Amino acid sequence: MSGIADLEPATKQSLDRVAANRLRDALVSGRIAAGARLTEISLAEQFGLSRGTIRAALQRLVSEGLIVQRPYTGWEVTTLSPHDVWELGTLRASLEGLAGRLAAERIDDAGRTALMNVFRAMEDAARDENQSLLAADLALHRMIVSLSGNERLAHHYDLITNQLRLYIASSNRLVGIEGGIVARHYELIEPILKGDGDAAEQAFRDFFHRSNSELAEFLAVGEREPVEAAPTSKN
Amino acid sequence: MSGIADLEPATKQSLDRVAANRLRDALVSGRIAAGARLTEISLAEQFGLSRGTIRAALQRLVSEGLIVQRPYTGWEVTTLSPHDVWELGTLRASLEGLAGRLAAERIDDAGRTALMNVFRAMEDAARDENQSLLAADLALHRMIVSLSGNERLAHHYDLITNQLRLYIASSNRLVGIEGGIVARHYELIEPILKGDGDAAEQAFRDFFHRSNSELAEFLAVGEREPVEAAPTSKN
DNA sequence: ACAAAGTTAATTGTTGACAATTGACAGTTT
DNA sequence: AAACTGTCAATTGTCAACAATTAACTTTGT
Numbered sequence: 001m002s003g004i005a006d007l008e009p010a011t012k013q014s015l016d017r018v019a020a021n022r023l024r025d026a027l028v029s030g031r032i033a034a035g036a037r038l039t040e041i042s043l044a045e046q047f048g049l050s051r052g053t054i055r056a057a058l059q060r061l062v063s064e065g066l067i068v069q070r071p072y073t074g075w076e077v078t079t080l081s082p083h084d085v086w087e088l089g090t091l092r093a094s095l096e097g098l099a100g101r102l103a104a105e106r107i108d109d110a111g112r113t114a115l116m117n118v119f120r121a122m123e124d125a126a127r128d129e130n131q132s133l134l135a136a137d138l139a140l141h142r143m144i145v146s147l148s149g150n151e152r153l154a155h156h157y158d159l160i161t162n163q164l165r166l167y168i169a170s171s172n173r174l175v176g177i178e179g180g181i182v183a184r185h186y187e188l189i190e191p192i193l194k195g196d197g198d199a200a201e202q203a204f205r206d207f208f209h210r211s212n213s214e215l216a217e218f219l220a221v222g223e224r225e226p227v228e229a230a231p232t233s234k235n
Numbered sequence: 236m237s238g239i240a241d242l243e244p245a246t247k248q249s250l251d252r253v254a255a256n257r258l259r260d261a262l263v264s265g266r267i268a269a270g271a272r273l274t275e276i277s278l279a280e281q282f283g284l285s286r287g288t289i290r291a292a293l294q295r296l297v298s299e300g301l302i303v304q305r306p307y308t309g310w311e312v313t314t315l316s317p318h319d320v321w322e323l324g325t326l327r328a329s330l331e332g333l334a335g336r337l338a339a340e341r342i343d344d345a346g347r348t349a350l351m352n353v354f355r356a357m358e359d360a361a362r363d364e365n366q367s368l369l370a371a372d373l374a375l376h377r378m379i380v381s382l383s384g385n386e387r388l389a390h391h392y393d394l395i396t397n398q399l400r401l402y403i404a405s406s407n408r409l410v411g412i413e414g415g416i417v418a419r420h421y422e423l424i425e426p427i428l429k430g431d432g433d434a435a436e437q438a439f440r441d442f443f444h445r446s447n448s449e450l451a452e453f454l455a456v457g458e459r460e461p462v463e464a465a466p467t468s469k470n
Numbered sequence: 471a472c473a474a475a476g477t478t479a480a481t482t483g484t485t486g487a488c489a490a491t492t493g494a495c496a497g498t499t500t
Numbered sequence: 501a502a503a504c505t506g507t508c509a510a511t512t513g514t515c516a517a518c519a520a521t522t523a524a525c526t527t528t529g530t
Contacts, residue, residue, distance in 0.1 A: 014306060014513065039481070050515045052287065055482085059291060063298035071249060072482050072521040087387040094333040098325070152322040156391055249483065274511070285485045290512085307491040307512050 016056035019047050023057060027066050027077060028162050030169025038067070038075040065163045080167045088167075092160045093208035095153060096141060100200035102148035104192045111147050112193055118143045119189060126182045133181075134168070140185060144192065184210075251291035254282050258292060262301050262312060263397050265404025273302070273310040300398045315402045323402075327395045328443035330388060331376060335435035337383035339427045346382050347428055353378045354424060361417045368416075369403070375420060379427065419445075 023043075026032045038058070040051045047054065058075050061067040067075050080088070103111070118140045125136035138161070145157045188207055191199035258278075261267045273293070275286045282289065293310050296302040302310050315323070338346070353375045360371040373396070380392045423442055426434035 016513085041481080051482090052516085053514060056291070056294060059294060060298060063295060070482095070522095073523080074481065084387075087385045090333070090337075090385060091330075091388050091391065094329060095326075098329040102325075150322050150325060152319075152395070153326050156326065156395075160387070160391075251483090276511080286512090287486085288484065304512095305492095308493080309511065 015049055016053045016060070019043075019049060019054060020057035020060040022047075024061060024064070024066060024162065027061070028165040028169065032077060034077050034166055034170040035079045036077045038077065040075075064159055066166060078163065078166055079170075080163070085164070085167055088160050088164050089208075089212065092157065092164065093204065093212075095157050095160070096145065096208075097201045097204040099145040099148040099150070099153060099157070100188070100192060100204045101197040102150060102153075103144050104195050104197040104200040106149055107147060107192060107195055115143055115147065115189055115193065119185065122185060123182055137181070137185075138165075140189075144189070147192070250284055251288045251295070254278075254284060254289060254292035255295040257282075259296060259299070259301060259397065262296070263400040263404065267312060269312050269401055269405040270314045271312045273312065275310070299394055301401060313398070313401060314405075315398070320399070320402050323395050323399050324443075324447065327392065327399065328439065328447075330392050330395070331380065331443075332436045332439040334380040334383040334385070334388060334392070335423070335427060335439045336432040337385060337388075338379050339430050339432040339435040341384055342382060342427060342430055350378055350382065350424055350428065354420065357420060358417055372416070372420075373400075375424075379424070382427070 023032075032038075040054050040058070043054045043058075044051045058067060058069070062069050062075075066078055068078055069075055107115075118136070122133070122136040122140050125133040142157075142161075145154050148154070184207065188203050191197075191203050258267075267273075275289050275293070278289045278293075279286045293302060293304070297304050297310075301313055303313055304310050342350075353371070357368070357371040357375050360368040377392075377396075380389050383389070419442065423438050426432075426438050
């Protein structure tokens with residue numbers, strides 16, 4: 001395990017990819033706020049790259065729905081309306097239901113261990129009462145998606161989740177992070193651990209049905225204006 | 236309907252978008268075969284554009300999963316392995332199930348009319364026994380997705396369907412296009428027309444369960460090697 | 471004071487040139 | 501003969517300059 005060149009592990013990524021990754025991280029973590037305007041020039045200076053390279057990175061994020069492009073005018077961080085959040089939430093719930101079913105159908109001991117580990121991490125995070133609970137929550141759901149064994153599903157799930165994180169980050173109140181969350185998540189993973197596909201899918205349906213009611217309540221209070229948001233059109 | 240400038244209908248799209256659209260069309264229609272190698276230079280000459288613009292178009296298609304990019308080496312049309320087709324098919328079925336449910340829950344008379352129209356078009360196409368049946372089939376399913384009222388769902392559905400079309404085009408035999416197809420599709424739209432969400436979702440589940448058995452059979456015969464295919468990685 | 475038209479600064483759209491990397495081929499060594 | 505090494509053509513990666521478009525500002529006319 002100790003070669004002479006363990007460093008530089010053959011990961012020579014193109015600069016536009018690197019820039020896109022860094023930008024995406026800033027976006028979903030909320031360091032760059034929703035609705036913020038981005039200019040190629042300032043980003044180019046900031047990253048020490050040329051406009052063309054930055055441009056490629058921005059286009060990448062446009063295709064992921066994190067940024068909208070306005071011809072000859074500029075780029076800005078996607079702002080999600082309540083309707084957008086509903087669309088994304090519905091979609092994400094459906095994909096996770098499928099993931100739960102698939103995961104239950106093919107889970108093995110290694111998978112069960114991994115799943116229990118992230119669940120325990122969530123229990124710990126809940127005790128600490130800090131921001132990390134959100135991360136643990138996301139990690140748990142993502143683990144289930146990974147266990148589905150369907151990479152495309154995971155890919156689209158990530159796209160949708162990242163868009164939602166844009167919203168979560170902009171609303172500093174945390175949605176649905178409150179009492180009973182850990183117990184509820186156990187109900188989610190139990191049928192998966194037992195390998196019961198039908199029950200798993202049903203559990204996700206119940207879970208999101210409850211979450212959606214709470215979210216609707218939350219959105220009604222927020223009352224954001226329906227600012228432009230863009231699913232990349234193609235024709 | 237007769238303005239002085241009906242042409243140039245205010246659709247001044249960027250050239251890279253236009254190029255991407257034309258390329259995508261060539262891809263999903265099979266005019267450019269799966270696995271084909273694409274070079275920026277030849278495409279630039281072909282389209283009469285610069286390399287940079289072509290490059291942007293190619294990146295767009297990479298993010299849609301239609302093309303894979305190999306650093307410093309080239310671009311090539313995605314080749315789907317049987318496993319990839321399974322992944323995409325599973326995903327598409329799930330999304331369509333959701334679409335069916337949503338469509339049933341919110342359908343109105345205009346929607347019912349539109350749905351019946353594409354169904355009748357399918358009946359006609361089935362009588363003619365030509366390639367257009369595939370188009371009618373795709374159009375019917377797409378209509379249901381539209382009727383769901385969820386634009387993000389439609390967007391992701393399109394992405395996945397386009398990838399599958401890549402495969403359909405490469406296998407000149409048409410999968411699942413045979414006797415009883417029209418009747419089976421009526422079973423699909425009936426619960427939607429009646430507004431029964433649960434029944435609609437169940438109908439899609441049955442429909443794809445049957446299709447999948449047939450597809451598995453078909454794939455077993457084809458036995459393609461699992462050539463590289465790439466869901467855009469991000470880290 | 472108001473509205474329309476003209477002007478200008480800022481920004482993206484597009485292009486061609488140059489640098490970096492890859493993969494194949496030939497040459498060399500063992 | 502086989503394996504390694506160096507070279508070279510082809511291709512993508514990156515950049516900086518120029519063109520096109522937008523949106524805000526200023527001016528002008530009423």
